[in-house]
Amino acid sequence: MDPVSLPALSCVALCGGTHGNELSGVCLVREQQRKKEEETEHVTLVTVMSNPRAVQECRRYIEKDLNRCFTAAILSTPVSDRTPYEIVRAQELNALLGPKGSDGAMDLVCDLHNTTANMGLCLISNSDCDWICMHIYKHLQTNISSIPVRLLNLYTSPDESSNLASVGKHGLSIEIGPQPHGLVRADVLSTMKKGVQLMLEWIRLFNSGTVFEGGEVEVHTVVKCIDFPRDPETHDITAVIHPQLQDQDFCLLRQGDPLFLSFSGETEVYRGGAPLSSLCE
Amino acid sequence: MDPVSLPALSCVALCGGTHGNELSGVCLVREQQRKKEEETEHVTLVTVMSNPRAVQECRRYIEKDLNRCFTAAILSTPVSDRTPYEIVRAQELNALLGPKGSDGAMDLVCDLHNTTANMGLCLISNSDCDWICMHIYKHLQTNISSIPVRLLNLYTSPDESSNLASVGKHGLSIEIGPQPHGLVRADVLSTMKKGVQLMLEWIRLFNSGTVFEGGEVEVHTVVKCIDFPRDPETHDITAVIHPQLQDQDFCLLRQGDPLFLSFSGETEVYRGGAPLSSLCE
Structure with a gap:
């Protein structure tokens, strides 16, 4: 090159x-x-x-x-x-x-x-x-x-x-x-x-004129944003990041992996198809 | 009793x-x-x-x-x-x-x-x-x-x-x-x-009338509050909790233990005399 x-x-x-x-x-x-x-x-x-x-x-x-x-x-x-x-x-x-x-x-x-x-x-x-x-x-x-x-x-x-x-x-x-x-x-x-x-x-x-070698780097990008589940009337969130996903940022999210835990205790899983790298904020 | x-x-x-x-x-x-x-x-x-x-x-x-x-x-x-x-x-x-x-x-x-x-x-x-x-x-x-x-x-x-x-x-x-x-x-x-x-x-x-046994419990209390080091003019903090103390809440603080790390890199130690149990917020 x-x-x-x-x-x-x-x-x-x-x-x-x-x-x-x-x-x-x-x-x-x-x-x-x-x-x-x-x-x-x-x-x-x-x-x-x-x-x-x-x-x-x-x-x-x-x-x-x-x-x-x-x-x-x-x-x-x-x-x-x-x-x-x-x-x-x-x-x-x-x-x-x-x-x-x-x-x-x-x-x-x-x-x-x-x-x-x-x-x-x-x-x-x-x-x-x-x-x-x-x-x-x-x-x-x-x-x-x-x-x-x-x-x-x-x-x-x-x-x-x-x-x-x-x-x-x-x-x-x-x-x-x-x-x-x-x-x-x-x-x-x-x-x-x-x-x-x-x-x-x-x-x-x-x-100062240094020549840097080329090479390969891994780059992430935004594929999809998934909002929290919300109450349709108040728009308050009704679930939080599932404890198994919390703090696992950039890990691969596969079909069926837990996404959210609702305040009443139900788990919502990822149904998006292709595996996705996650970032929880 | x-x-x-x-x-x-x-x-x-x-x-x-x-x-x-x-x-x-x-x-x-x-x-x-x-x-x-x-x-x-x-x-x-x-x-x-x-x-x-x-x-x-x-x-x-x-x-x-x-x-x-x-x-x-x-x-x-x-x-x-x-x-x-x-x-x-x-x-x-x-x-x-x-x-x-x-x-x-x-x-x-x-x-x-x-x-x-x-x-x-x-x-x-x-x-x-x-x-x-x-x-x-x-x-x-x-x-x-x-x-x-x-x-x-x-x-x-x-x-x-x-x-x-x-x-x-x-x-x-x-x-x-x-x-x-x-x-x-x-x-x-x-x-x-x-x-x-x-x-x-x-x-x-x-x-419903249950009788509970007596016994001993450990109770903490507030002995002393230590403020962050601050700039005398702006009152902005000039140091943060020392990394060795960060997250060590309720651990005993002894004379000479690090308390703060200033933005310019100096460590401030505890000089309070008696050991103290710490809580960092």
Whole structure:
């Protein structure tokens, strides 16, 4: 295979607090901001607290999920006094880190998240075959052994991609769990720090002209979303993740495997046909 | 020791959603309310969704922590249009389940909570030497083996007790963790169900005239609260629970044991003198 040559990643944004109650990224960005903006060898690192009002209230968002506001349509919505805070903030962030799809955009936007799911460290990319994302993924996977490292590709077009990471020329979200929202666990924070350090290490190697070997990586994608069983009138959930499935994220789900346990004690099984890898949130 | 004779517990209240994002109790109360109020042999069970607005928003509280609003002083505060929602609601609940300290009060108020701490199943009582609470505790401890069962006594006077359980003639909070706030785990829900069933089983035995043997139980109490290290200006935390202490709730903390790990990597140790049993939230 012919070698692929790509431009350097001179400007990298590290974002936390896109969801205000996912605190590893909030802590990491605060710590980084104490050190001021960093211009280390070969790369300028800009740190951003994405949703400061939600961080202040320790909530996912104030009016609208910020990490669903970066589609081309929402970014070009005219703003009035009644525009939800997060749409205004998304447009500010797009001006700061983008504009999306332009030459002025950050070379890489890395957005830090937590999940209550037993997800390990999961890199989330929007675009198909992004060499940068796949090499960063390989570098993290090779160097982190404490928890599983995976890549989830959403395969969305730039215009349709709604997450903050999609504003950059390249974009990566780093999702780590399990961690309850609203608190910080030292083990999860330390893994996130290591992930970010390894990403920056790879970028420095890349920017200094290192040639990386090709190879194969395993990539996950979203095949299907299954909602909880709900009461048809109140829409309250009527069942929880079955204890045999709980915490078994990314394990293969086969026809007949337990999915949910209803509050009255009945098991609902998977009847989807082909085996499916599961992720419970 | 002479036998102690106590009146029957004819009316029992089971409360959930006192903190709106602690969902095991919310689910259990909803399930129970689907069955309507239950008058089984020897006991009338009343179920209460304590803070419906906070449950609706999946938040701990709207304006003020409801479970700190049941002191004699707050319950007798005059209400105006600007009174926080939870103070109004505390007075409603006091009228429904109390009034606190009166003959009309529920014989037992049991309030259901979750914690992100690795606390196991913990009964929390306000009063010193409450025979009812201690016998229920012993019954649960004898019959639950999946997680540790403990009793925490707060030793507060009825007037000063600020939690909902203090409204009844006898009061017990059941706290189960670890569970992230805002979600339900099947294992935690199932343990809470079992705890409530065992409590009701003991009450039926007690009400039907069973004589229970005396004995000894281990009781925990609050000796000291240690706050996180904080930035003196912003009051943001600057450290997290040390990974060696994380999830080691109720283990003995000795002089020199690690307490916190700062974001910059320094360990802060326990310098309190006497060994202390720890609970991390």
